[in-house]
Amino acid sequence: MAVHAEAHHGPPIANQSSRVDSSTLGMLLFIASEIMLFGSFFTAYFFVRVVSGATAWPPHPFHLPVFVAGVNTIILLTSSFTMHWSLQAIKRGNRAGMQAGLVLTVALGLTFLLTQMREYSRVGFAPHDGGFGSTFYGLTGLHGAHVFVGLTLLTFATVRAFRGHFTPESHRGVEIPGIYWHFVDVMWIVVYTTVYIL
Secondary structure: OOOOOOOOOOOOOOOOOOOOOOOHHHHHHHHHHOOOHHHHHHHHHHHHHHHHHHOOOOOOOOOOOOOHHHHHHHHHHHHHHHHHHHHHHHHHHOOOHHHHHHHHHHHHHHHHHHHHHHHHHOOOOOOOOOOHHHHHHHHHHHHHHHHHHHHHHHHHHHHHHHHHOOOOOOOOHHHHHHHHHHHHHHHHHHHHHHHHHO
């Protein structure tokens, strides 16, 4: 008697990579698209800078608080370390370490964002003040929006962490927001170097 294989209904089963799981791959592809978005803003920034023909940058009378932005950079970089600590803690089964790392990361990220908003209120120019004002607020505002999204993701992860949702075997809900957060931190280094230093 012949044995018939059970018929498969619906779409074909998706091909799974043995190296990268689908959720991580999805986040990496999303980050690749975000890099292109930031690239377009950097292109506009450098275009304005070259076309302006200014000998000094930022052009007179604009002035940027380089020191405050530098301190803010240290704050954001520190949050990358606390994020890494949180992920490594849950991988080792240290739930308290994971929770502490997430809380610290959210606190540091919020401090960065509030400091950036405070800088906007004191910088002395607005987005409509010429090409420099537009590109400055465009780049830093785009990054600030990404920080806000990252903080939202981390807040959900923190709530889940305190509800006992993660284990050493199942911690994607910490790892995926962490990948995004590291991207946000690295992108700020590029923004800070380009806008405040060069």
